[in-house]
Amino acid sequence: MIKISILGSTGSIGTSALDVVSHLKNFKIIGLSANKNITLLRKQIKENKPKIVAVGRDGLKNISLIKEADVVLIAVVGSVGLTSLVNAIKLKKRIALANKESLVVAGVLIEKLLKKYSVKIIPVDSEHSAIFQCIDGRNPKELSKVILTASGGPFRNYSYKKLSAVTVKDVLKHPTWKMGRKITVDSATLINKGFEVIEAHHLFGVPYSKIEVVIHPQSIIHSGVEFVDGSIIAQMGRTDMRLPIQYALTYPERKISTVKRLDLVKVGKLEFFKINPRNFPCFELALSAAKISGTMPAVLNAANEIAVGKFLENKIDFLKIPKLIERAMKKHCSVKNPLLEDILQVDSETRKIVEEMI
Ligand SMILES: NC(=O)c1ccc[n+]([C@@H]2O[C@H](COP(=O)([O-])OP(=O)(O)OC[C@H]3O[C@@H](n4cnc5c(N)ncnc54)[C@H](OP(=O)(O)O)[C@@H]3O)[C@@H](O)[C@H]2O)c1
Numbered sequence: 001m002i003k004i005s006i007l008g009s010t011g012s013i014g015t016s017a018l019d020v021v022s023h024l025k026n027f028k029i030i031g032l033s034a035n036k037n038i039t040l041l042r043k044q045i046k047e048n049k050p051k052i053v054a055v056g057r058d059g060l061k062n063i064s065l066i067k068e069a070d071v072v073l074i075a076v077v078g079s080v081g082l083t084s085l086v087n088a089i090k091l092k093k094r095i096a097l098a099n100k101e102s103l104v105v106a107g108v109l110i111e112k113l114l115k116k117y118s119v120k121i122i123p124v125d126s127e128h129s130a131i132f133q134c135i136d137g138r139n140p141k142e143l144s145k146v147i148l149t150a151s152g153g154p155f156r157n158y159s160y161k162k163l164s165a166v167t168v169k170d171v172l173k174h175p176t177w178k179m180g181r182k183i184t185v186d187s188a189t190l191i192n193k194g195f196e197v198i199e200a201h202h203l204f205g206v207p208y209s210k211i212e213v214v215i216h217p218q219s220i221i222h223s224g225v226e227f228v229d230g231s232i233i234a235q236m237g238r239t240d241m242r243l244p245i246q247y248a249l250t251y252p253e254r255k256i257s258t259v260k261r262l263d264l265v266k267v268g269k270l271e272f273f274k275i276n277p278r279n280f281p282c283f284e285l286a287l288s289a290a291k292i293s294g295t296m297p298a299v300l301n302a303a304n305e306i307a308v309g310k311f312l313e314n315k316i317d318f319l320k321i322p323k324l325i326e327r328a329m330k331k332h333c334s335v336k337n338p339l340l341e342d343i344l345q346v347d348s349e350t351r352k353i354v355e356e357m358i
Contacts, residue, residue: 004249005031005052005069007060007084008076010040012180013098013124013241017073018044020246023258027249033063033076064088071249073124074099077182078305079298079347082106086340089113096248098124100199101305105298106343107202121203122248127196128203129244130222130235135204136252138227146206147224147232148196149216150275151176153188156215160279166318168311176219176239185308189321190275191300194286198297201290208290213283215273220262238262281322285329294334295346302350303328310358328354 004021008014009032021027029048034041034055045053054063057080064072064084072088073096074081081099086106088095090113097103103110114121123129127148135143154173155163171188172181179187186192197211222244224234237243240259247254277284282304289300303325310316316324328350335342 001028002026002070002249003028003030003068004071004073005029005033005063005066006073006075007031007033007063007081008074008099009044010034010037011075011077012178012183013073013075013245015040016241017075017245017249018048020242020249020257024246024249024255027071030069031063031066033060035076060084061087065091067091070094071096073245073249074102075124077101077180079105079301082340082343085110086113089117089119092117092119095119095121096124096245097121098245100125100195101301103199103202104195105301105347106338106340107198107297108293108337109340109343111202111205122251123199123203124241124244124248125196125199126237126239126241126244127223128199129247131200131204131225133235133247134223134225134233140205142227142229143204143206143210143225144228144230145210145212145226146200146204147226147234148193148200148211148213149219149221149223149272150190150193150213151187151219152215152217152273152275153190155188155279156217158279163279164317164319168314171311171318175217177241179241181312182305182308185311185321186304188318189282190280191282191286191304191321191325193275194283194290195301197287198290208287213275215275216271217273218267218270220267220270236262282325285322285325289329292334294336295338295342296329296332296334298338298343298346299328299332299334299350300325302347303354306351306354306358316358324354324357327357 031052064087071094075098082102085102289296307321307324
């Protein structure tokens with residue numbers, strides 16, 4: 001039996017992961033963690049009988065230190081997942097990573113730790129799972145570029161003026177994926193795609209100049225890679241996160257899944273467009289933070305977490321999100337090669353600064 005801890009078990013990824021595990025015969029839930037949703041956590045405890053359960057930020061830290069787990073799925077939202085990721089690497093666990101924010105804020109540090117402890121991250125994010133599948137077994141020298149696809153979110157065809165009037169309800173209506181609230185807002189501002197560029201850079205060691213983002217409204221091609229001979233290999237599937245979650249858990253094997261099959265005739269057409277960066281300043285800010293590197297991505301992420309939270313509480317407008325991030329980034333002088341402590345400090349300072357701005 002493979003023993004698995006699911007951090008963030010009450011979330012969108014966490015609940016899908018529990019569904020996946022219930023259909024895989026050789027997994028046993030050993031740990032579960034949540035933040036506030038105690039009702040759902042109670043139900044999950046009853047059904048899965050985990051040995052360890054944790055609640056809140058401190059609980060999350062403690063559960064990531066347990067030695068019994070063979071696999072740790074990190075599915076919490078936000079940079080709160082960073083310490084768990086560091087702990088899981090140091091304990092040499094097999095890591096299935098959904099929590100992209102930890103790679104955004106501390107990508108260079110995580111890369112170093114993965115090398116030091118000879119640990120591999122198996123991506124859960126559908127785009128990165130796709131890339132991971134496309135390059136598996138290939139010589140990295142054969143890769144000429146990574147092609148990240150983006151649905152474009154609900155406002156793909158909106159003018160900048162029209163964006164000023166969008167409501168929380170409009171933002172939470174994602175056209176192709178059903179996800180947690182924070183990532184749904186991130187998908188509408190397209191900062192999520194910027195995060196994914198940073199994630200791909202650190203996961204696959206690809207320079208930023210070799211990562212292309214393409215709008216693909218149908219979200220059928222989850223991403224792909226181009227090789228030096230010009231051949232493109234891409235991965236397709238339904239928009240169901242149970243597929244990349246299961247692959248991250250069973251890799252390198254593939255097991256039968258309960259996910260509905262993709263009917264290509266029903267899909268009919270696949271379209272691709274360029275991003276219009278003028279409408280998506282958050283995407284540009286993410287690329288800019290990535291290029292500055294050091295502690296700047298931590299500022300980008302912390303400012304975004306606070307701004308998105310306030311937007312979801314109806315305290316700021318949608319277009320205020322990029323403005324707050326930009327102001328926070330302008331105030332910050334990036335520190336090169338930061339330690340974990342530096343990143344955590346910048347993260348907490350930025351949160352305070354952005355709260356004050358609001
Ligand atoms: N959803 C998707 O389809 C998808 C796809 C790709 C990548 N991802 C990434 O996966 C991660 C999770 O996304 P999600 O959509 O599943 O988020 P979600 O539905 O909001 O769930 C987040 C989980 O984290 C827990 N949590 C939140 N704050 C916490 C804290 N301070 N301390 C401890 N636990 C905390 C929540 O607990 P409570 O429920 O108890 O509050 C919940 O279990 C994100 O990094 C996201 O970018 C998600």
